[in-house]
Amino acid sequence: MQLRHIVSVLTCEILSGAERLGLEVEHCFAADLMSDVLASAPHGALLVTGLASPQMVHTAEVADLAAIVVVAGKRPGDEAISFARQRKLPLLLTGLSMFEACSGLSAHGLRGAVRKE
Template identity: 35%
Template structure:
């Protein structure tokens, strides 16, 4: 599924990387624990989180996650946006809570992004 389709499904605002919305992902991971993301995330994943700190973008970079979606109406800090731009990571924000956002993506065909590890 393309990131553009995800932004439409979740009614999400694209904050960075609008030129990267053709990138395709095959799974989604919803977590506020970056240690879980690092331990279990698979490839070609979009991450959904309500955690607002620089570690989210650092984790996305380390795990080669191309897009982060902030849920619950959370807005990333400016230093997060700057780092995401620098690292070519798409940032989106939606007013949906984690559970419905993940459910919408699951119903649309994305698989769970927590697997047996990288």
């Protein structure tokens, strides 16, 4: 599923990474607990989160995730957006809830990430 398709399905605002919307994403990992993401999300996954702190961007960066969708209209601060832009990491914002976002992505064929262990 291309990121541009995800933007369309979730009616996302693009905060960074507009130049990378052609990226294909196969798996999604949804969590607010970044240690869970670090423990279990496979590289290349889409992160769906309700966390809007700079740490969600650092988590995506160190775990080689493809992009981030922040749900429930929680707008990240300037520091987080600036860091995502520096790294060319797509950072997307949707007003949908976590449940609505995940069910929408699932209905359009995005699969959940399998736990590594």
